[in-house]
Amino acid sequence: xxxxxxxxxxxxxxxxxxxxxxxxxxxxxxxxxxxxxxxxxxxxxxxxxxxxxxxxxxxxxxxxxxxxxxxxxxxxxxxxxxxxxxxxxxxxxxxxxxxxxxxxxxxxxxxxx
Amino acid sequence: xxxxxxxxxxxxxxxxxxxxxxxxxxxxxxxxxxxxxxxxxxxxxxxxxxxxxxxxxxxxxxxxxxxxxxxxxxxxxxxxxxxxxxxxxxxxxxxxxxxxxxxxxxxxxxxx
Numbered sequence: 635x636x637x638x639x640x641x642x643x644x645x646x647x648x649x650x651x652x653x654x655x656x657x658x659x660x661x662x663x664x665x666x667x668x669x670x671x672x673x674x675x676x677x678x679x680x681x682x683x684x685x686x687x688x689x690x691x692x693x694x695x696x697x698x699x700x701x702x703x704x705x706x707x708x709x710x711x712x713x714x715x716x717x718x719x720x721x722x723x724x725x726x727x728x729x730x731x732x733x734x735x736x737x738x739x740x741x742x743x744x745x746x747x
Numbered sequence: 748x749x750x751x752x753x754x755x756x757x758x759x760x761x762x763x764x765x766x767x768x769x770x771x772x773x774x775x776x777x778x779x780x781x782x783x784x785x786x787x788x789x790x791x792x793x794x795x796x797x798x799x800x801x802x803x804x805x806x807x808x809x810x811x812x813x814x815x816x817x818x819x820x821x822x823x824x825x826x827x828x829x830x831x832x833x834x835x836x837x838x839x840x841x842x843x844x845x846x847x848x849x850x851x852x853x854x855x856x857x858x859x
Contacts, residue, residue, distance in 0.1 A: 665845060666845065668847065668848070670850075676852055676853075677751075677838055677840075677850035677851050677852045677853050678790070678838070678840075678850045679850070680847045680848070680849060683847055721789070721790065723790075725845065732795065732797065732800075732803055733778050733795070733797060733842060733844065733845045734780070734792060734795045734803055735780065735792070735840075735848060736792065737782070737789050737790040737792075738789060739788065739789035740789050
């Protein structure tokens with residue numbers, strides 16, 4: 635069964651204090667790993683897609699990396715507006731046209747000024 | 748439309764009543780997903796539609812839950828005889844095949 639585990643469940647940082655969020659996955663045939671940001675009361679907002687081990691994507695203070703077993707979301711010099719829940723999801727290669735996404739439970743990031 | 752639209756944004760219903768939630772995906776998106784998010788929890792997969800293929804219903808928690816989609820357009824999620832444990836945010840997303848999925852703002856369902 636596909637599994638996505640995110641850690642830590644919650645992370646509290648001071649503004650400017652860099653850190654990383656982890657997403658470990660067990661899926662037979664990865665067809666994409668996705669990172670989303672979710673603010674309270676809103677739907678998830680797409681951040682990155684990674685397809686193969688060694689791939690990296692960057693956007694402002696965020697950088698996502700991928701290995702064969704896990705992905706990291708690195709946050710450099712975070713600001714209070716980076717506070718949100720970060721969700722990781724995987725899509726597996728089922729050989730057909732089923733593009734179902736399996737989500738982890740998320741990491742709640744709080745950045746204090 | 749510009750994004751995924753869900754209605755209503757909030758719904759309060761009495762236990763035992765039926766409710767219908769609506770999702771308008773991004774035009775041209777072939778795939779449509781429904782997820783449930785309980786308070787403080789992650790996204791729980793419910794059902795997935797892809798074009799004219801048979802939907803993946805493997806996440807529906809009971810036979811009180813059903814969903815339909817007309818072609819590649821609107822989808823409705825119906826919950827019959829609602830129970831208090833059905834209270835959650837119901838999220839809809841769409842994608843162009845295996846591309847990135849875009850989410851709506853969700854419908855917050857409260858069963859009293």
